[in-house]
Amino acid sequence: MATLEIHDLHVTVEADNATKEILKGVDLTVKQGETHAIMGPNGSGKSTLAYSLAGHPKYTITGGTVTLDGEDVLEMSVDERARAGLFLAMQYPVEIPGVSVSNFLRTSATAIRGEAPKLRTWVKEVKEAMQRLNMDPSFAERNVNEGFSGGEKKRHEILQLELLKPKIAILDETDSGLDVDALRIVSEGVNRVRESGEVGTLLITHYTRILRYIKPDHVHVFSAGRIVESGGPELADKLENEGYEAYTTKGGVSE
Amino acid sequence: MAEAQNSPTLDSARAGGPPSVGSTTAGSIAVAAAAESTVATRMSAPPSFDVADFPVPHGREEEWRFTPLERLRGLHDGTAVATGAGVKVDVQAPEGVTVEAVGRDDARLGRAGIPVDRVAAQAYSSFEAAGVITVPRETVLTEPIRVAVHGEGGVAYGHQIIELGAFAEAVVVIDHTGDAVLAANVEYVLGDGAKLTVVSVQDWDDRAVHVAQHNALIGRDATFKSFVVTFGGDLVRLHPRIAYAGPGGEAELFGLYFTDAGQHQEHRLLVDHNTPHCKSNVAYKGALQGEGAHAVWIGDVLIEAKAEGTDTYELNRNLVLTDGARVDSVPNLEIETGEIVGAGHASATGRFDDEQLFYLMARGIPANEARRLVVRGFFAELVQQIGVDDIEQRLLTKIDEELETVSGSGR
Numbered sequence: 263m264a265t266l267e268i269h270d271l272h273v274t275v276e277a278d279n280a281t282k283e284i285l286k287g288v289d290l291t292v293k294q295g296e297t298h299a300i301m302g303p304n305g306s307g308k309s310t311l312a313y314s315l316a317g318h319p320k321y322t323i324t325g326g327t328v329t330l331d332g333e334d335v336l337e338m339s340v341d342e343r344a345r346a347g348l349f350l351a352m353q354y355p356v357e358i359p360g361v362s363v364s365n366f367l368r369t370s371a372t373a374i375r376g377e378a379p380k381l382r383t384w385v386k387e388v389k390e391a392m393q394r395l396n397m398d399p400s401f402a403e404r405n406v407n408e409g410f411s412g413g414e415k416k417r418h419e420i421l422q423l424e425l426l427k428p429k430i431a432i433l434d435e436t437d438s439g440l441d442v443d444a445l446r447i448v449s450e451g452v453n454r455v456r457e458s459g460e461v462g463t464l465l466i467t468h469y470t471r472i473l474r475y476i477k478p479d480h481v482h483v484f485s486a487g488r489i490v491e492s493g494g495p496e497l498a499d500k501l502e503n504e505g506y507e508a509y510t511t512k513g514g515v516s517e
Numbered sequence: 518m519a520e521a522q523n524s525p526t527l528d529s530a531r532a533g534g535p536p537s538v539g540s541t542t543a544g545s546i547a548v549a550a551a552a553e554s555t556v557a558t559r560m561s562a563p564p565s566f567d568v569a570d571f572p573v574p575h576g577r578e579e580e581w582r583f584t585p586l587e588r589l590r591g592l593h594d595g596t597a598v599a600t601g602a603g604v605k606v607d608v609q610a611p612e613g614v615t616v617e618a619v620g621r622d623d624a625r626l627g628r629a630g631i632p633v634d635r636v637a638a639q640a641y642s643s644f645e646a647a648g649v650i651t652v653p654r655e656t657v658l659t660e661p662i663r664v665a666v667h668g669e670g671g672v673a674y675g676h677q678i679i680e681l682g683a684f685a686e687a688v689v690v691i692d693h694t695g696d697a698v699l700a701a702n703v704e705y706v707l708g709d710g711a712k713l714t715v716v717s718v719q720d721w722d723d724r725a726v727h728v729a730q731h732n733a734l735i736g737r738d739a740t741f742k743s744f745v746v747t748f749g750g751d752l753v754r755l756h757p758r759i760a761y762a763g764p765g766g767e768a769e770l771f772g773l774y775f776t777d778a779g780q781h782q783e784h785r786l787l788v789d790h791n792t793p794h795c796k797s798n799v800a801y802k803g804a805l806q807g808e809g810a811h812a813v814w815i816g817d818v819l820i821e822a823k824a825e826g827t828d829t830y831e832l833n834r835n836l837v838l839t840d841g842a843r844v845d846s847v848p849n850l851e852i853e854t855g856e857i858v859g860a861g862h863a864s865a866t867g868r869f870d871d872e873q874l875f876y877l878m879a880r881g882i883p884a885n886e887a888r889r890l891v892v893r894g895f896f897a898e899l900v901q902q903i904g905v906d907d908i909e910q911r912l913l914t915k916i917d918e919e920l921e922t923v924s925g926s927g928r
Contacts, residue, residue, distance in 0.1 A: 370882055
């Protein structure tokens, strides 16, 4: 069973000619089949955690360890992490001019699976996955994220999640900017992947709204660069009623 | 009714990264009531076959302001003297095609256009023999004519005419390789209803300098399709110019360039809609990488008062792969009549930046492959239109090779 283990993770970022510590000792273990919600106020470092795990060059790891099934994730390049089974659904996916969605998906699936998917079954697989996410077939011929609405970008991220079948999926504020209908469609996509029982999900969010659709097993409150409280789903209810105030008195850090 | 679209955009702002050092994307549409044309008159001297009619450029002239004159190796100031070992030209033509070498007194010279700047006039004043390739009327070739221009390290001046008689059809591939300092004029003369496709590949060694004016005169109902593909050279400056000899003519002008560190590649186009009911479509795309890579694209389209029923569109797109590269992209559309079908232009320069690389790598795609994916995708629609298999394959291979050099030196 796949396990992501984060131990005492410290991360800094260069901003305004100064080095700033954003993550100050994060401990978290996510196992295949589990869903962990990480909730926290703006600037608490949630997104930094997501991007650090994926290997974004902007962030410097200054301490701690991250392993996936015992393998040192921090030693891996960005693409190696993805091929090892880490997936990051991004909050702000970038446009890639000149690359169609269909070409991108196939290139990515080939890299992740280690061989090119058979064309016939692949076309069917993509088409069906797109239908489930209410995506028009013409979507496949558009350039990656170019001119996509906010909702289309998020659906496209979840489409990749469904096709790439990672061991650990990190969803970075996938709910932000979505209306209720889009949120429901996207959540259903995430749930389909979760139901396979083969993915560990790290759901990063500012709002409790998405947790009505995606039920977490564990809820963690993130503040000032570390997890300050962990509990079951009931913790989310408490946050819904009381907000983050109790956790922000120590002051947040900027992402 | 005139239907002009002016949509110059700087894509890099949307792509998230800062624009590369000082790249510019400018555009203008002028609607002139009078016959006064700025496109035609902003050249610093009137066209002439005689180099003495042009002053030595100092670099501030409109037509020279983007070109590093000091790298022209004397082509612009008379100091570049032709050497015996300049370029070797080899023509392979299918049966039925006439290939000749003629003197400058041959009446067929200069029909498609007159040199418009000092280097073109220097070439006209200095060439020894002009090449003439003629496809007789109603001759339809099934194999391309191949012209190999190989630089042997010296200075050379050239003149080449390619003429298709009425209703003739041909594909011509002109291939430039080796090292040379070359200035030339190329004339394409299309008879009524003729169809000519030209692929001109500039695959020079790193030191080569190549400056050429291309003039096409498109006959009534004739079709001219050109692909200008520039990879090599220290400095390449090409000036394709189109004019129509009768109504119903069509020009499709495609270009593809890959500008590396230190290279200057300049493509200046003029489409002169001097005849009613003609079409033109221009699409040039370039990728740039490395310190000091400089691409210049000038797209001038003039719709003269008499050219009613004109339909024209021009587009330039640039993809900047690394820091330190610069693009100057200037589309100009000048309209003297409102009685046209359509006219428009677009220019955009975008960056392939670290965030795009991160996104693709985060989906398991290795860095080299990510670049290849983006650049191949960017050029694919142009390459696919060439229709000459071995050339298409060669271009794709060449693009991949160019990308290897950047991934080797980069991240």
